[in-house]
Amino acid sequence: MSEELKRLKNLILEEEINSIAQLKKRIAILEEESNNKEKVIDALYPIMGNMISRYVGESFKDFMYDLNEKMKLMVFIKAFIRKIKAKFLGISEIELLLKDSLIVRIDTIFLIHKESGLLMIDLYRDHTTKIKEPEMVASMLSAIRSFVNEWVAENTKMGEVNTIEYGNSSIYIESAGSCYLAVVMRGTPEFMVKNKISKVLEYIIEIFGYQIGKFDGDITKLDIKEISTTLLTLFDIKENHKKTKGKIPFLSKLVLFILFLIPTFWFIQEYRENLVIEKKRDIFIDNLKDVKIYDMEISKLKNNKISVNGFVMSDNDLENLNFKLQNSRLKIKNRVTSIESSLVTTQIQKEVDKSIKIFNKIEGSDIEYKFDNSLKYISIKGIVADKKRKNSLISIIKNIYGLENFNFQIETLPIFEKQIYFDNNEFKIKDKYKILLDKYAKIMLQYTQYYVRITGYTNEIGSTLVNKKLSLNRAEMVKEELVKRGINRDKFILDSVASEPKEILILSTKKQKELSRCVIFSWELIKK
Amino acid sequence: MIKIQKKVILIGNFSVGKTSLIKRFVENSFSDDYISTIGVKISKKNVQIYDQKATLLIWDIEGATKIKPINTIYARGAHGAIIVIDVQDKKYPEQIKEHIRICNSVVKEIPSVLVFNKIDLEPDFRANIEELKSQYPQIKGSFYTSAKTGEEVEEMFFKIAKEIK
Numbered sequence: 001m002s003e004e005l006k007r008l009k010n011l012i013l014e015e016e017i018n019s020i021a022q023l024k025k026r027i028a029i030l031e032e033e034s035n036n037k038e039k040v041i042d043a044l045y046p047i048m049g050n051m052i053s054r055y056v057g058e059s060f061k062d063f064m065y066d067l068n069e070k071m072k073l074m075v076f077i078k079a080f081i082r083k084i085k086a087k088f089l090g091i092s093e094i095e096l097l098l099k100d101s102l103i104v105r106i107d108t109i110f111l112i113h114k115e116s117g118l119l120m121i122d123l124y125r126d127h128t129t130k131i132k133e134p135e136m137v138a139s140m141l142s143a144i145r146s147f148v149n150e151w152v153a154e155n156t157k158m159g160e161v162n163t164i165e166y167g168n169s170s171i172y173i174e175s176a177g178s179c180y181l182a183v184v185m186r187g188t189p190e191f192m193v194k195n196k197i198s199k200v201l202e203y204i205i206e207i208f209g210y211q212i213g214k215f216d217g218d219i220t221k222l223d224i225k226e227i228s229t230t231l232l233t234l235f236d237i238k239e240n241h242k243k244t245k246g247k248i249p250f251l252s253k254l255v256l257f258i259l260f261l262i263p264t265f266w267f268i269q270e271y272r273e274n275l276v277i278e279k280k281r282d283i284f285i286d287n288l289k290d291v292k293i294y295d296m297e298i299s300k301l302k303n304n305k306i307s308v309n310g311f312v313m314s315d316n317d318l319e320n321l322n323f324k325l326q327n328s329r330l331k332i333k334n335r336v337t338s339i340e341s342s343l344v345t346t347q348i349q350k351e352v353d354k355s356i357k358i359f360n361k362i363e364g365s366d367i368e369y370k371f372d373n374s375l376k377y378i379s380i381k382g383i384v385a386d387k388k389r390k391n392s393l394i395s396i397i398k399n400i401y402g403l404e405n406f407n408f409q410i411e412t413l414p415i416f417e418k419q420i421y422f423d424n425n426e427f428k429i430k431d432k433y434k435i436l437l438d439k440y441a442k443i444m445l446q447y448t449q450y451y452v453r454i455t456g457y458t459n460e461i462g463s464t465l466v467n468k469k470l471s472l473n474r475a476e477m478v479k480e481e482l483v484k485r486g487i488n489r490d491k492f493i494l495d496s497v498a499s500e501p502k503e504i505l506i507l508s509t510k511k512q513k514e515l516s517r518c519v520i521f522s523w524e525l526i527k528k
Numbered sequence: 529m530i531k532i533q534k535k536v537i538l539i540g541n542f543s544v545g546k547t548s549l550i551k552r553f554v555e556n557s558f559s560d561d562y563i564s565t566i567g568v569k570i571s572k573k574n575v576q577i578y579d580q581k582a583t584l585l586i587w588d589i590e591g592a593t594k595i596k597p598i599n600t601i602y603a604r605g606a607h608g609a610i611i612v613i614d615v616q617d618k619k620y621p622e623q624i625k626e627h628i629r630i631c632n633s634v635v636k637e638i639p640s641v642l643v644f645n646k647i648d649l650e651p652d653f654r655a656n657i658e659e660l661k662s663q664y665p666q667i668k669g670s671f672y673t674s675a676k677t678g679e680e681v682e683e684m685f686f687k688i689a690k691e692i693k
Contacts, residue, residue, distance in 0.1 A: 116535040116605030118585065135533060139570040139585045146601045147566040217533045217582075217607060 104193050108184035109231050110138055113215045117142025123231055141182055174198050176205045178213040193237055277306050287328055291321050307333040345373045348402040355396050363525030377405035386412050414443050416521035427473035441485035451524035454478050455495040459516040464498040472496035478519045493524050532582040534692050537603050539627050540612030542591035545645040548675035550588055553685055568602045575689045600634045608692035609640040615653045628664050639691035642670040
């Protein structure tokens with residue numbers, strides 16, 4: 001507790017703290033003689049007045065214990081509330097403290113017919129609480145009740161008699177239309193006890209009201225067993241009452257209090273934040289003036305920040321807005337976009353899309369792209385037939401206006417650089433070409449989406465027909481070798497030419513003749 | 529607790545001997561002090577009528593005086609009434625009528641018996657009640673009692689107990 005609170009406590013409770021201290025001293029002395037009731041009364045009378053004689057009953061030790069417990073719990077708030085209550089009710093705080101200490105225990109319950117005063121049911125906690133002549137007591141109680149109601153209450157307009165106190169006990173009367181409950185208890189009933197009694201009587205009237213109304217003195221006409229069962233629940237009140245005075249309810253109260261505080265704080269916080277946002281919003285709108293934001297939406301972010309969504313018509317407006325916000329000291333996150341930029345973005349995307357589509361139509365090309373509007377970034381991935389085409393693609397993309405960041409992952413198809421040569425008039429493949437065939441098979445397995453054209457050639461000696469057949473045989477032989485190496489038979493296009501390949505025309509005649517007996521590989525760029 | 533209880537009111541003018549009458553009859557009663565405080569004294573009598581036991585709660589209502597009328601509130605819910613008259617009271621028919629009128633104003637024509645008390649003082653007294661009986665059918669009988677001798681006291685209480693059963 002802070003020093004201020006301590007000072008405040010001392011100021012407010014000065015008187016009480018002194019009397020409690022006095023009381024404690026006296027109790028300490030009295031605890032040694034707690035069996036001597038008279039001494040106790042005499043010792044405490046100066047502080048508590050005649051209240052003490054009422055509370056010093058048979059269970060004096062229980063009472064002392066309870067009172068001491070109460071004193072330990074003399075926390076600031078509790079004492080303060082008690083003080084206010086005492087002022088309000090016009091009784092001393094000590095009396096209230098005593099009331100707190102007194103345990104209410106219900107000993108006897110009478111259900112009495114209101115009009116005749118006849119006893120319908122009498123129940124007792126145990127044999128020690130049994131009352132002699134209950135019928136007479138019930139009648140006498142009814143007479144007293146009638147007397148008070150008739151002669152006193154009528155004149156003072158105070159309503160019915162509720163509690164008759166005697167010694168350290170009281171008779172609490174809860175009255176319904178045709179009957180009333182007289183509950184004899186140790187201590188004075190408080191709200192909780194009264195409420196429980198009232199609930200029980202309500203239930204009895206609801207269920208058994210008719211037979212009670214018709215009661216003519218014959219108890220056998222009542223459902224005594226059922227009514228008694230209901231009434232017996234009242235004997236449990238003591239325990240319930242005690243519980244509410246324990247430490248756990250105090251904790252529950254604390255938890256409830258905290259639970260109440262959380263939404264309250266949240267609400268206040270929310271309200272304050274909303275005020276801040278409202279204010280910011282007003283300043284922001286005032287500052288806008290020449291910048292028109294369409295579909296404007298202002299939303300709350302953390303730490304009293306707000307964000308503005310919407311769009312402006314031009315990049316110029318957007319720049320203008322950014323400038324204003326930077327200089328305004330308002331913590332506003334700008335999420336406004338310019339339609340102009342959006343239009344350009346669409347334009348870029350269209351351009352990229354068109355270029356890629358055209359490229360993919362070129363034989364051997366298989367290209368994909370990813371475009372990020374905000375970063376003006378493009379990533380291109382895929383394969384083209386050769387370096388020339390690759391360069392051409394890169395150059396086209398780079399020239400699209402508005403793109404700033406590029407990532408190219410473009411492959412080109414490998415070239416079948418070497419041919420397989422044959423002896424004169426032969427189509428048998430020489431052993432030395434096995435390594436080359438392995439290599440080509442590997443390439444083909446890598447690019448299975450493409451076909452391979454195998455063209456057989458001959459020199460120009462001999463008949464064309466024979467040469468044509470020879471060149472085809474040469475191509476077939478190569479194909480079979482590749483099929484042996486795992487290439488699908490369908491992936492080949494065979495071709496035969498009864499002359500030498502054009503590429504070797506420039507060579508010498510002898511060399512030309514040798515080199516024209518060959519098979520040439522090339523990519524057939526038709527996709528699967 | 530006996531299963532059947534009945535409330536019987538005992539009414540009569542001041543000093544007709546109601547309290548002495550009760551004392552001859554009942555087993556238990558509260559101290560006489562109460563009557564001067566709130567105007568009623570409660571007594572109890574267990575009776576057996578035929579094969580059934582019943583408890584009579586007798587409300588001895590303080591008689592009217594010049595300054596204080598009888599408190600009719602105590603007659604509420606009564607099952608029977610005992611109207612006590614002093615045999616020396618010559619205006620007894622009016623007294624009886626007045627008591628019945630008071631009773632009827634609070635409870636609906638409950639069985640009643642007339643008790644002419646202190647018969648020991650005028651042993652030859654006999655009341656003419658035939659007219660009253662025909663006028664008030666709730667009058668079930670009349671007794672000449674003496675609290676001193678106990679004459680007809682027991683009979684009177686049994687009669688009312690039988691009538692209200």
